[in-house]
Amino acid sequence: MRNVDVCVVGGGLLGTATALFAARRGLSVLLLEERDLASGASGAAFGGVSVGIYSFSAARVPDAYVALSKASLALYAQLQDELGAPMDFARPGSLDPFYEPRELQSRKDRVAGLAACGVDCRLLDRKEVQAVEPAVSDLVEGATYCPADAHVTPPAVTWAWAAAAKRLGAEILTGVPVRRILREGTKVVGVQTDAGRISAGWVVNVAGAGAESLALTAGVRLPVAYSRGQMFVTDRMPRFLNTYIHNIKQTASGTVVLGATRESGVRDTATSVQGAREILGWARRLLPFLDRARVVRSWAGVRMVPPDGYPIIGSVEGLERFVHALMHRGVTLAPIVGRLLVELITEGRTALDIHPYRMSRFATATASDLGDVKETFYASG
Amino acid sequence: MPRADAGLRTPGIERGAAFAIEVDGRPLRAHAGETVLGVLWGAGMRSLRLTALKGEPRGFLCGMGTCFDCLVTVDDRLNVRACLEPVRPGMRILTRQGHADL
Amino acid sequence: MQTFDVAVIGGGPAGMAAALEASGSGARVAVLDEYGRMGGQFFKRAAGDFRLQPAQLSAEHASGERLRAQVAEKGIEVLTNTLVWGVFEDRLLMLYREGRSIALRPRALIIATGAYDRPVAFPGWTLPGVMTAGGAQTIARTQWVKPGQRVVIAGAGPFAMPVAQQVARSGAEIVAIVEATRPSEWLPHAGALWGQWPRFREAFNYWRSLRGVPVAFGHKIVRAIGEGCVEAAEIAAVDKTWHAAAGSHRRLEADAIALAYGFLPNVEIAEACGCELAWDPFGSAWFVRCDERMATSVSGVFAAGEITGIAGSAVAMAEGRLAGIGAARFVGAIDAAEAERRRRGPAGERSRLMRFADALNRLFGPRPGLWEGMEDATTVCRCEEVTAGDIRSCVRAGCASVKGIKDWTRAGMGPCQGRVCRSLVSELLSRESGVALREVQRARIRPPFKPVPFDAMAQSEAAEAPQ
Numbered sequence: 013m014r015n016v017d018v019c020v021v022g023g024g025l026l027g028t029a030t031a032l033f034a035a036r037r038g039l040s041v042l043l044l045e046e047r048d049l050a051s052g053a054s055g056a057a058f059g060g061v062s063v064g065i066y067s068f069s070a071a072r073v074p075d076a077y078v079a080l081s082k083a084s085l086a087l088y089a090q091l092q093d094e095l096g097a098p099m100d101f102a103r104p105g106s107l108d109p110f111y112e113p114r115e116l117q118s119r120k121d122r123v124a125g126l127a128a129c130g131v132d133c134r135l136l137d138r139k140e141v142q143a144v145e146p147a148v149s150d151l152v153e154g155a156t157y158c159p160a161d162a163h164v165t166p167p168a169v170t171w172a173w174a175a176a177a178k179r180l181g182a183e184i185l186t187g188v189p190v191r192r193i194l195r196e197g198t199k200v201v202g203v204q205t206d207a208g209r210i211s212a213g214w215v216v217n218v219a220g221a222g223a224e225s226l227a228l229t230a231g232v233r234l235p236v237a238y239s240r241g242q243m244f245v246t247d248r249m250p251r252f253l254n255t256y257i258h259n260i261k262q263t264a265s266g267t268v269v270l271g272a273t274r275e276s277g278v279r280d281t282a283t284s285v286q287g288a289r290e291i292l293g294w295a296r297r298l299l300p301f302l303d304r305a306r307v308v309r310s311w312a313g314v315r316m317v318p319p320d321g322y323p324i325i326g327s328v329e330g331l332e333r334f335v336h337a338l339m340h341r342g343v344t345l346a347p348i349v350g351r352l353l354v355e356l357i358t359e360g361r362t363a364l365d366i367h368p369y370r371m372s373r374f375a376t377a378t379a380s381d382l383g384d385v386k387e388t389f390y391a392s393g
Numbered sequence: 394m395p396r397a398d399a400g401l402r403t404p405g406i407e408r409g410a411a412f413a414i415e416v417d418g419r420p421l422r423a424h425a426g427e428t429v430l431g432v433l434w435g436a437g438m439r440s441l442r443l444t445a446l447k448g449e450p451r452g453f454l455c456g457m458g459t460c461f462d463c464l465v466t467v468d469d470r471l472n473v474r475a476c477l478e479p480v481r482p483g484m485r486i487l488t489r490q491g492h493a494d495l
Numbered sequence: 496m497q498t499f500d501v502a503v504i505g506g507g508p509a510g511m512a513a514a515l516e517a518s519g520s521g522a523r524v525a526v527l528d529e530y531g532r533m534g535g536q537f538f539k540r541a542a543g544d545f546r547l548q549p550a551q552l553s554a555e556h557a558s559g560e561r562l563r564a565q566v567a568e569k570g571i572e573v574l575t576n577t578l579v580w581g582v583f584e585d586r587l588l589m590l591y592r593e594g595r596s597i598a599l600r601p602r603a604l605i606i607a608t609g610a611y612d613r614p615v616a617f618p619g620w621t622l623p624g625v626m627t628a629g630g631a632q633t634i635a636r637t638q639w640v641k642p643g644q645r646v647v648i649a650g651a652g653p654f655a656m657p658v659a660q661q662v663a664r665s666g667a668e669i670v671a672i673v674e675a676t677r678p679s680e681w682l683p684h685a686g687a688l689w690g691q692w693p694r695f696r697e698a699f700n701y702w703r704s705l706r707g708v709p710v711a712f713g714h715k716i717v718r719a720i721g722e723g724c725v726e727a728a729e730i731a732a733v734d735k736t737w738h739a740a741a742g743s744h745r746r747l748e749a750d751a752i753a754l755a756y757g758f759l760p761n762v763e764i765a766e767a768c769g770c771e772l773a774w775d776p777f778g779s780a781w782f783v784r785c786d787e788r789m790a791t792s793v794s795g796v797f798a799a800g801e802i803t804g805i806a807g808s809a810v811a812m813a814e815g816r817l818a819g820i821g822a823a824r825f826v827g828a829i830d831a832a833e834a835e836r837r838r839r840g841p842a843g844e845r846s847r848l849m850r851f852a853d854a855l856n857r858l859f860g861p862r863p864g865l866w867e868g869m870e871d872a873t874t875v876c877r878c879e880e881v882t883a884g885d886i887r888s889c890v891r892a893g894c895a896s897v898k899g900i901k902d903w904t905r906a907g908m909g910p911c912q913g914r915v916c917r918s919l920v921s922e923l924l925s926r927e928s929g930v931a932l933r934e935v936q937r938a939r940i941r942p943p944f945k946p947v948p949f950d951a952m953a954q955s956e957a958a959e960a961p962q
Contacts, residue, residue, distance in 0.1 A: 048896040048936070055902060167902030175892055186895045247472050247910055247946055248445065265445070265879075265905070283942060285581070285589055285598070285955050292953035304471065306946035308910050401641040403666045406551070408639070409544025426544025431638030439623035439724040446880045450723050452623025454877070454915070456630030457536065458529070458945075459611045461910040462877060472910065472946070476633070479531070479542075 016042040016183075018357060019203055019212035021190045021226060022219035023047075024054030025166060026337055028173035028184075029350025030216055035180035037358055042210060043182060044203070046189035049174055050167035052220040053342060056243060056281070056313025057166045058259045058271045061088055061101075061344045064126060064133045064158030065108045065258045067274075068321055071121035076368055077322065078129040081341075083364060084348035085162060091173075091347060098172040099164050100264065105255040106161035107136075107145060109152040109298065119156055126158075133158040147252045147301045163256050165263070166343050193217070193230035193334070200230060200334040214357050217336035221279070221314055227336065232328050235374045236338055238279045239315045241272030242287035246305035253299075260295055268305060270295050273312075283310040315340040318374070325349055325369040327356060336371070402435035412482035417489075423480040430456070430463055430475035433488070441465055441475060441488050499525040499572065500826045501819075502588060502601035504579050504764055507535020508808040509800025509815035510607035511562045516819025516837070517605070518569045522828040525572040525601070527579055527590065529945070533566065534559050535609050536629060537808045541637045553636060553661065554697075555808075580952070581942030582767040585961040586795060591947045596955035603795045603822040606765045606783070607815060610758035610801035613861065614915045616875055616883070617868030618718045624725030628658040628755035635665035642667060643751025647728040649673035649716035650755025652859030656701035658753060659708060669708045670749045673730050675737050675756075675865075676858060677713040687854035694851060717744065717868060719752055728752050737864030757861060759918060760802040763940035769793050774933040777853075777860040778805055780918070781937070787842065789818040797821045806852035813848065816841040866922050875923070876916040878909020883923060890927040897921060897938040912940050 018034045020027045023045025031043045045051075063081045066073050092101040110119055119135055126133040134157045141155045142148055174184050192204040193215055202211040219226050227234040248266035256262075259271045273287045288310065296302045316338050318324045323339030335356050337349045348364070355362045409425030416433065423432045430453055433441060440450035441463050453463035456476050463475040466487040475486075501517045503510045506528035518524040526533065534540065538559030541547060566573060577592040588599045612627030619625065624643055626634075628650060631642040646667045648655045655672050663669055681688065688694075711730060717739055718729035732743035762772060765783045770791040773784040783798040785791055791798050797818035800811035817838060824834040869875060871884030881904045889903045897913075897920055900906055906920055907913030913920070917938065925932045943952065 048894070048899040050902055051896070051898065055898070167899075171892070171894070171899075171903050178893070184893060186893065246949065249471070282583075285583060285587075285958060288952050289955055289957070292949060296949060296953050303948075303950045305949045306472065307943055307949055307952050308946050309908075309912060309941050310943070311941055401643065401667075403635075403639040403641060403664075406639040407546040409542065424544065426542030427638055431634060431640050434634060435638065435640040441623075444880055449621060449880070450623055451621065451877075452724070453626060453630060453634075454614070455611060455627050456633040457611065459911065460614075460877065460915050464910075476630075477530070 013209050013211050014042065015211045016040045017213045018042070018216060019044065019210050019214070020216045020218060021203065022217070022223070023049040023170070023174070023184065023186060024052055024218070024220050025050075025170055025173075025342055025346035026218035026220070026349060027216075028170050028177060029346045030218060030353050031177040031182045031184065032173045032180070033351045033354040034357070035177045035182040037354055039358070041177065041182040042212070043174075043177070043184045044188045044190050044205065044210070045184070045186045046222065048186050049184070050170035053313045053315060054166045054170050054220070056241070056311055057343050058243065058261070058269065059163045059166050059343055060106065060256065060259065061085055061162040061164055062106050062158065063131050064106055064156055064161050071118035072125045073122065074368065075125075075129050076365060078126060078131060080348055080364060081344055082129070082131065084345050085160070087347035087351065088162060088164070095172055095176050099169045101162060101164050102264070103160065103162040105157060105159040106258065107141065107155045107157050107255050108258045109141065109148070109155040111151060111153050113153055116154065119154065123156055131158065132160055145254055145257070147299050149298060149300050151297050157255070163261050164343065190219070190226060191229070193226060195230055198330055199332045214333045214335065216353055217334070220316060223316065223336065223338050230331065230334065232331065234324070234336070234338060234371065235319050237317045237319060238277060239317050239340070240275040240278035240280070240312050241315060242283045242291060242310060242312045243269065243271035244288065244291055244307055244310045245269050246302070247308050249305050252301050257298070260299065267308070268302065279314050281312040281314065283312050323349070323369045324371045325352060325366045326371070329372055400435055400437045414480055414482070414484040414486060416486045427480050428476055429465060429467065429473070429478040429480055429484075429486060432480055433475060433486075438488065443489050497525070497599055499523050499599070499601045500828065501525070501603045501605060501822045502527060502599060503605040503607060504588075505535060505607035505609055505800070506533030506573070506575070507607060507609050507800060507811070508537050508562075509609070509811035509818070510535065510605070511566055512812040512815030513605045513607055513799055513819040513822070514571050515562075515565055515569060516816045517823045517828070518571050520820065520823030520829045522823050522826055525574060525599070526566065527577045527588075528575045529578045531576050533563055533573060533575060537811075538562070539633060539637055541639065545639065551664070554657075578945055578947070579764060580944055580947045582764055583958075586768070587958050589942070589955060591951055594948075594951060596947065596951045598956045598958040600958060600961060603797070603825045604768070605797045605799060605818045605822050606768070606802065607798070607800045607811075607818070608761040608764055608802055610760045610805060611914065612754065613757045613759050614919065615754050615756045615865060615868065616873050616919050617716060618870055618873050619721070619725075620719055621874050621877055622719050622721050622725050623723070624721065624750050625719045625752045625754070628654055628753045631751065631753035632658045632661050635661045635667070639665060641665045642753060643725070643749065644668065645670045645749045646751040646753060647671055647673060647716070647730075647747055647749045648753045648755055649728070649730065651675040652755065652757065652855060653698060655755045656698065656705065658755060660701055660704050662753070663705065663708075667751070669705070670747050671709045671711055672705075673711045673714045673716060675713070675715045675733055675862075680735070681858060684854040684858050687850045691848070691851045715739065715865070716752060716754070720746070725750050725752055733864055735862075737862040738867060739864065756865060757859065758801060758805050760805070762802055763944055765791060765796070765798055765802060766939060767942070768796050770796060770798065775804065775856070776933070777856040779861050779932065788821045788838070789814055790821055795825055804852065805856060806849065810845055810848045810852055813841040813845040817845065866926075869919065869923060875919045876904070876906035876909065878911050878915070879905040881906040881916075886920060886923050887927055890924055895928060896936040897924065898936070900924065901938055907938060910946055912944075913938060914940075
């Protein structure tokens with residue numbers, strides 16, 4: 013029977029980040045992915061790595077959460093330097109537009125809160141927005157602008173981290189579904205696959221869309237809602253965007269990626285006419301230059317959203333040798349979460365406080381009574 | 394360099410009404426019923442664009458609108474498939490500019 | 496939103512036959528075709544502005560005109576220059592036409608989207624002047640422009656002959672027909688081939704018209720040579736698996752190379768409808784699975800023509816009729832007994848012709864050596880300029896799917912959405928990873944199936960709910 017220090021279940025951004033940090037610590041790592049790397053949300057996500065953009069209706073973002081995002085962005089930059097180009101890491105800054113004067117106050121509060129956390133984020137009026145981004149129309153009332161925000165191509169990042177982890181001795185197996193988490197009493201001891209059992213010192217559940225059902229095999233009820241995001245991409249266009257907008261970016265090859273819908277409870281990855289009308293309709297009012305483009309393809313991913321919108325990170329009370337993580341800002345937070353999970357494994361504690369993200373904060377919530385998570389978010393555009 | 398061809402138009406064919414189109418700023422004769430590709434290829438122009446990454450010349454592969462190799466700019470419309478686009482009098486065509494590599 | 500009993504996607508031989516049959520059964524029928532004129536590939540012709548002599552018309556011209564006229568006089572709604580850009584639940588079709596994105600929800604759907612020439616990669620294949628045989632035929636027939644002054648046609652099977660004839664008529668010199676098989680290989684299939692006297696007569700006529708054209712049997716194209724465009728073709732002798740024999744390479748002076756290595760079916764619309772596909776090991780492609788009534792695995796959706804199997808225009812038209820009957824029966828325009836009565840003719844014709852079609856596929860389908868041209872430096876994804884070497888590295892690094900390769904290299908992300916490179920990428924993935932070609936995970940073509948202008952798609956008509 014195979015025996016490893018750490019068995020990571022899930023081959024997306026979270027899984028490959030965890031595998032990379034574990035391998036760096038000299039642990040023996042096996043990552044198991046049921047399909048191919050980045051075949052879930054990590055293969056569909058927009059790719060924003062942002063300290064300034066949050067989809068919460070409440071103005072003030074908790075300082076700790078801002079700190080988490082900041083640390084993650086810094087870690088991206090560091091990994092980019094250490095691993096080289098393949099992450100498609102660009103740092104053009106982000107714009108988060110708003111369209112009604114009545115949104116101004118909450119944006120001011122948001123910016124003040126971010127500033128207090130040391131984030132360079134400014135509130136721009138329409139003219140200032142158009143100075144930064146001339147292609148933006150008068151539809152905007154204003155925007156928050158974070159010049160240091162970044163974006164990546166999530167699947168490219170996933171593959172880059174996987175390659176780096178493998179170079180350090182991690183083993184990554186795709187096409188291997190994990191059927192159950194194996195326990196002996198309160199101790200997790202490994203996983204069961206179709207090809208046999210894996211014995212592991214620790215098991216990490218970062219299986220994304222499969223995390224909920226996998227958790228159940230260990231008796232863990234992960235409270236999570238799902239939300240589909242439809243995305244669209246154009247053919248190559250002459251360069252006209254300087255920053256990226258929440259959520260529109262122009263890639264290095266000149267194509268424009270647009271997203272994303274927020275369809276509560278939808279778990280398939282089909283795209284729809286209604287999604288096209290919503291996203292493309294908004295985008296062309298915001299950026300009239302897009303009328304010169306053609307749409308080449310659409311796709312969709314499913315977000316995993318814990319009930320209050322904040323991540324679930326850490327261990328589970330009453331269960332040993334097990335950690336998990338689930339969130340919908342997985343692109344931004346993947347590096348820091350990967351490192352935090354490995355700190356938990358190797359040291360039993362983390363450099364940043366993850367207490368706010370414990371699953372037990374949902375003590376009364378089970379998978380079945382999540383309510384409408386959509387309330388917590390404001391619609392994008 | 395693409396060979397300067399005498400042209401590949403079949404002689405002795407009764408074509409539609411003749412008119413002028415503009416290709417890369419120069420006038421070229423075309424006929425009603427022809428496509429942009431037919432006119433350009435017939436005039437001996439083999440390279441319709443240079444690729445965005447490596448600057449390689451491309452002509453056409455499938456001739457039926459499936460491969461997206463034969464992209465040209467027509468009257469400021471980018472990424473137009475020359476093999477499907479009927480020519481019209483006064484049309485302005487820019488080659489070398491498929492995939493918007495302006 | 497318009498309503499029709501039956502919508503036929505594709506106005507080629509299968510589509511027109513289907514529309515006529517369904518309409519003749521009393522159903523209200525629409526034919527959707529992305530080109531400016533019905534006829535598909537088989538019945539393609541020069542625009543009416545050309546005033547051609549009878550000797551300049553193709554052998555198919557008269558039949559094509561007759562079918563178009565029949566469709567016109569039957570009151571079938573013909574929507575040309577109409578792209579089906581997406582298919583959604585309950586047979587909702589989204590069309591791009593006349594600058595607008597509109598909805599159409601027929602009660603029954605017939606998919607007859609045909610096929611396109613199989614791409615084959617080898618060093619130099621991206622040079623201007625390398626084209627498919629279909630592309631050479633198109634530019635010669637519809638534009639009366641030579642594909643080149645000196646044309647090499649390289650492929651396997653009989654399609655090279657009508658293409659050579661059309662190219663010769665356009666005034667080009669056919670330097671050689673380079674046929675991968677040898678006549679001795681045809682003998683085992685003689686039984687199946689023999690029963691088709693009309694096909695033989697056709698072949699003989701082409702043969703006579705091409706007298707004097709050199710034919711190199713048992714050879715394939717290995718390289719296109721030139722600076723900026725094709726200046727020469729390099730061919731080599733091949734064994735029974737189409738691997739090149741060392742030392743057999745020859746250079747032919749040419750400025751055009753037309754590739755005639757078979758066809759790939761356009762199954763994306765059927766796939767988007769949820770239709771099951773079936774793998775054909777001889778044709779090395781996924782086709783739409785149908786029963787003998789041309790019904791797919793999805794209720795109310797029928798398929799006809801090359802998407803059910805590469806079998807030529809006569810089979811396509813027989814299948815079109817069967818699909819038309821099936822659709823008419825499905826919407827209740829005719830009863831079961833009438834449907835059975837009408838099926839007998841086309842069903843019989845189809846089975847008579849299938850033996851011949853199967854034999855052609857077995858004999859001339861792609862063989863493993865065809866892919867050895869994908870050297871590391873050879874471009875595989877033409878849109879995104881990804882080489883075979885890039886893809887091999889990616890697979891060695893652990894990519895196990897076409898999507899994974901797409902994510903890593905961008906192969907398949909360009910405007911053709913992988914139509915050209917997908918089969919090549921799958922072949923590379925299969926070889927590098929040892930996974931059988933039929934097990935290679937497919938990457939689906941997502942809507943819009945072909946690019947749609949941004950403003951039109953943004954303002955797409957909202958569909959009414961299904962009845």
